[in-house]
Amino acid sequence: MLDSYFKLQEHGTNVRTELIAGLTTFLTMAYIIFVNPQILATTGMDQSAVFVATCLAAALGSAIMALYANWPIAMAPGMGLNAFFAFTVVGALGFTWQQALGAVFISGCIFLILTVTGVRRWLVAGIPHSMRSAIAAGIGLFLGIIALKNAGIVVTSEATSVTLGHMMAPAPMLAMLGFFIIAALDALKVTGAILIGILVVTLISIAAGFSDFGGIVDTPPSIAPTFLQLDVVGALGVGIVHVVLVFVLVEVFDATGTLIGVAKRAGLLEEGPSHTSPQLGKALLADSSAIVAGSFLGTSSTTAYVESASGVQAGGRTGLTALTVAVLFLAALFFAPLAGSVPAFATAPALLFVACLMARELTDIDWDDITEAAPAALTAMMMPFTYSIANGLAFGFISYAALKLLTGKARDVHAATWLVAGLFLIRFAFFQE
Incomplete structure (x- = not known):
């Protein structure tokens, strides 16, 4: 039955290979069940409910x-979208988390429309490669500065805005230990x-008495505090327009790039710039639908x-790999006590390591062309320095369009870039906080 439904033989794989591949993928991304609840809990959301929503959103999205x-x-x-949700939309702009969930729902609906109509591909094709790399970096x-703050490595300062924290304190020391463990294990190709x-930092913290131990396994907590709590009406105010725009833009670039990149590695796409595949359209629809579902459950945007x-890399070639991941996320629901025992400085190393991986995108920027390099650098710098992904995107797109116009290269700019730059200009002109 599995072979027939997932076409295993046609893809040159088997059930055992797919199950191992699914377990491998789950182990490499399971950190999200610890990190996401902690980030969203800063908005006032119930951490246990977000834990359940995270597991269910991951399971549902992967199953689709x-x-x-x-x-x-x-x-x-x-990652990134949850930080934007918590620290910018709610923390800096002052929207309620219910309104932020409403914005996620609206962005998901727009994302679905863009996917069905083909505009999503047009947007991706029209955004300069240097800007796409800068957005990721x-x-x-942005994740890096959040991680360093959570670990107490970077603290506020009246004189210099930020400064180095007390490195001999338990939190910074354990956070750096966790980072070294993660980076070393990754270099040694250790799965998970x-x-x-x-988990190592959490165990050390509990053993040393720096954090409490709540247990390992128990029945899943209630999702009621976040389930169907989105405020769509409240999110329809003009002040949140640019928030939805950022959600959509990051979803478009992040999810589409990931889908195409991983599918190419799996040999599921035909060679060539068009990246054609009979299943690509279905995959694009699947990830769009998952965003809407996640907003109902009570979590920030779900993505590939x-x-x-x-x-x-472990041999996964069909949906059976993703289905295995979905089942494992459902099983993870019973580990809520363990998730609640993880301190913020134990998840900080994960954020910092992901930040390092994403920063590698800076190497793909054309640094010899200042009209490409300057907007890209502005994009990357403004996100952590203003604590906002939205501001980074705005400065990047506006400066890209302006520099191309001033240097006589306006014809080189795709209509999609002009559109996004124009929308951000309107945001600054009329909706500045």
Whole structure:
């Protein structure tokens, strides 16, 4: 039955290989069940409910990808988007978390429309490569400063805005230990390096009395505090327009790039710039639907995970890999006490390591062309320095369009870039906080 539904023989794989690939992918991305609840809890959301929503959103999204698109790509609430949700939309702009969930729902609906109509591909094709790389790197730097703050390594200062914290304190020391463990294990090609790092620091913290131990396994907590709590009406105010725009833009670039990149590695796409595949349209629809579902459950935007490449490397070629991930996320629901025992400085190393990986995108920027390099650098710098992904995108797109116009290269700019730059200009002109 499995062979018939997932076409295992046609893809040159078997049930055992797919199950191992699914387990591999799950281990590399399971850190999200610890990190996402902690980030969203800063908004006032119930951490236990977010834990359940995270597991369910990941399971549902991965199952849709498996059963509808038959691709070995797992889904879960996205890193970067959860930070934007918590620290910018709620923390800086002052919206309620219910309104933020409403914005996620609206962005998901727009994302679905863009996918069905083909505009999503037009947007991706129209955004300069240097800007796409800068967006990824900038989000990485944003995650980096969040990680360093959570660990107490970077603290506020009246004189210099930020400064180095007391490195001999338990939190900074354990956070750096966790980072070294994760980076070393990853260099040694150990599966689940991030998850292992989080658990080791948590165990040391509990043993040393720096954090409390709540247990390991128990019945899943209630999802009621976040389930169907989105405030769509409240999110329809003009002040949140640019928030939805950022959600959509990051979802478009992140999810589409991940889908195409992992699918190419799995040999599921035809060669060439068009990246054609009969299943690509279904995969795009699957990840769009997962965003809407996640907003109902009570979590920030769900997206395709680049960690799926680890499962592909292990031989995963069909939706059975993603379905295995979905089942494992459902099983993870019973580990809520363990998730609640993880201190913030234990997840900080995971954020910092992901930040380092995303910062590698800076190497793909054309640094010899200042009209490409300057906007890209502004994009990457403004995200951590203003504590906002939205501001980084705005400065990047506006400066890109302006520099191309002033240097006589306006014809080189795709209409999609002009559109996004124009929308951000309107945001600054009329909706500045």
